[in-house]
Amino acid sequence: MTGVSWSGAATRFLAVRLEPGADLRRGLIEVFDAQPERAGFVAAAVGSLTVAALRMAGEPEVERIAGPLEIVGLSGTLSVDGPHLHLAVSLSDGRMLGGHLMDGARVRTTAEIVLGLAAGVVFERPVDPATGYRELSGREG
Structure with a gap:
């Protein structure tokens, strides 16, 4: 197990709204990259999408799910x-789907997101030889 900790007082919260047509994943990356902090997490999210772009667990291909869709969960x-x-979304009939959020999920009316940003911490993603994936690692910085 690896980990890093920081004081709650070192966490700044930022509320953002992505507008219609915005790419959800790319928008979050752009907002995060514009901040001075180097470690962040999604604290809350609501909104709607015209299309979701998800990679399901263990699958290599990205699935595009046509909307309208409601964002019922976003974490990461x-x-x-x-x-x-x-990302977890509900379809117009109430069924839910979820998976890894990929580029191409488009905001329908709004995406209201609260990010937690940690000062004095750096989140990185080195390749873990045990999984072959870029896994989260944190350090002071």
């Missing part, structure tokens, strides 16, 4: 090496 971390974000 933002690092200097990129994000790891999971």
Whole structure:
């Protein structure tokens, strides 16, 4: 197990709204990259999409799900090496789908997101030899 900790007082919260047509994942990356902090996480998110772009667990291909869709869950971390974000959406009939958020999910009316940004911490994603994936690692910095 690896980990890093910081004081709650070192966390700054930022509320942002992505407008219609914005790419959800790219928008979050742009907002995070514009901040001085180098470690972040999604604290809350609501909104709607015209299309979701998800990579399902264990699958290599990205699925595009046509909307209208409601964002019912978005969680993940933002690092200097990129994000790891999971999205859950509800379809117009109430069924839900979820997976890794990929580029191409487009905001329908709004995406209201609260990010937690940690000062004095750096999130990175080195390749873990045990999994072969870029996994979260944190350090003071």
